[in-house]
Structure formats: C-alpha cells, structure tokens
Amino acid sequence: xxxxxxxxxxxxxTTPTRKTAAKTTARTTPAKRPAVKAPRTLADLMAxxxxxxxxxxxxxxxxxxxxxxxxxxxxxxxxxxxAQYEAKHAQQILxxxxxxxxxPPPAGGFQWLAFEAPETTPIDEVxxxxxxxxxxxxxxxxxQRAEAFFGELARAATTEAVRKAARQMQAEEREHVELVxxxxxxxxxxERNWAIDPDPPRYTD
Numbered sequence: 064x065x066x067x068x069x070x071x072x073x074x075x076x077t078t079p080t081r082k083t084a085a086k087t088t089a090r091t092t093p094a095k096r097p098a099v100k101a102p103r104t105l106a107d108l109m110a111x112x113x114x115x116x117x118x119x120x121x122x123x124x125x126x127x128x129x130x131x132x133x134x135x136x137x138x139x140x141x142x143x144x145x146a147q148y149e150a151k152h153a154q155q156i157l158x159x160x161x162x163x164x165x166x167p168p169p170a171g172g173f174q175w176l177a178f179e180a181p182e183t184t185p186i187d188e189v190x191x192x193x194x195x196x197x198x199x200x201x202x203x204x205x206x207q208r209a210e211a212f213f214g215e216l217a218r219a220a221t222t223e224a225v226r227k228a229a230r231q232m233q234a235e236e237r238e239h240v241e242l243v244x245x246x247x248x249x250x251x252x253x254e255r256n257w258a259i260d261p262d263p264p265r266y267t268d
Contacts, residue, residue: 099176099212101219101229108216108225109156110166111173112232115209116153117165119182120146126189126198133191141198149182176215181208192258195250203243210236 102108123146130139157165175181182205190197213233220226 099174099215099219101216101221101225103221103225105224105228106160106166107169108228108232109160110168112213113153113156113165114168114173115180115182115212116149116156118180119149119184119205120153122183122186123149125186126184129189129191130193135191135193138193138195138198141195145198145202176208176212181205181212190258192260194253194257196247196252199243199247199250203240203247206236206239206243210240 102111123142127139127142127146130136130142157163160166173180179185184201184205188201210233213229213236217226217229217233220229
C-alpha cells in the first residue's frame with residue numbers, strides 16, 4: 064500500500080519537469096482532423112452543441128477539484144469560473160430550443176473531430192503548479208477547437224437551417240476566443256521556472 068505526503072489527483076500524476084510543463088501550453092492551435100458528418104437537423108446540431116458545453120463543464124470542474132487538492136486555489140477558482148461560463152452556454156441552448164431537459168444522445172454517441180468534444184481539455188495538459196495564464200491558454204485552445212469544429216459542421220451541412228445555425232455557433236465561439244485573449248492580457252505570464260516545486264510530493268511503498 065502506498066502513502067504520500069500530499070494527495071495528487073489523476074489530472075496531475077507526473078513530477079514537474081520541463082517536458083511536463085511544456086504540455087500546458089500545447090495544442091493552442093486546432094490540429095487538422097478528418098471531416099465530420101454534419102447533423103441532419105437543427106435539433107440534432109443543438110443537441111450536439113449542448114453536449115459539447117456540458118462535457119466542458121465536467122472537465123473544468125474536475126480540474127478545479129484537482130487544483131484544490133494541491134492547494135492551488137487561484138487556478139481552481141479560474142477553472143470554476145470557466146465551468147460556470149460553459150454551464151451558462153449550455154443553459155442558453157436549452158432555452159433557445161425550448162427544451163425542459165437535456166436531449167438524449169444519438170445511438171452510438173456524438174461524432175467529434177477527435178476522441179473527445181472540442182472544448183474538452185485533455186487531462187494530461189494540466190499541471191498542479193500551473194498558473195492562471197496557463198489555465199487561460201487551455202481555455203483559448205478549447206475555444207479555438209470549438210470554433211473550428213462548428214466551421215467544419217457548417218461546411219459539411221446538407222440543409223440551410225443546419226448550415227446557418229452552425230455558422231452562428233462558430234461566430235459565438237470566435238467571440239469566446241477573443242474574450243479569452245482579452246482575459247489573458249489581465250494576468251501575468253509565468254516565470255520560466257514556474258514548474259519547479261521546492262517541496263515536491265514524496266511517495267513511499
């Protein structure tokens with residue numbers, strides 16, 4: 064049985080190294096992926112958009128919990144704020160569609176351009192010593208992926224209603240990109256040695 068002097072969540076399993084730290088600022092530009100099949104109806108598109116937002120809420124909430132376990136409360140609060148924003152976007156979709164409860168996913172689940180929804184930040188990009196600037200970098204990358212995703216849906220759409228709605232969602236994500244960029248200007252960039260922990264977690268078997 065293993066014990067440690069500090070609890071560490073699954074989102075930050077590695078000891079701080081330059082290689083690990085570099086992951087935090089990775090994927091700021093959406094990678095090119097195979098074309099995705101567009102939803103057939105407006106309701107299908109909005110159901111997928113809702114799922115995208117809710118998955119982002121869950122992941123940001125997980126990150127906030129992880130940061131709190133490491134007493135990184137400033138970044139935890141930022142992830143909580145991000146989760147709240149995504150939850151608000153999800154609720155807006157329900158309101159616009161007149162849905163009183165979340166729509167069920169299609170058989171086989173939703174189709175994304177990657178393994179997860181575009182606004183879902185990979186767990187291995189989170190470092191337990193990360194600073195607000197890093198968190199915003201992750202948010203920026205997520206919003207850029209979402210913008211690219213809806214642009215791809217718009218290009219693949221076979222009906223005008225779906226194409227128009229996808230373009231509108233793309234424009235909204237573009238606005239989110241600009242909001243995150245503006246937010247980043249208000250927080251200091253981290254120092255070069257930000258990932259060095261003077262008191263790293265220690266484990267014994």
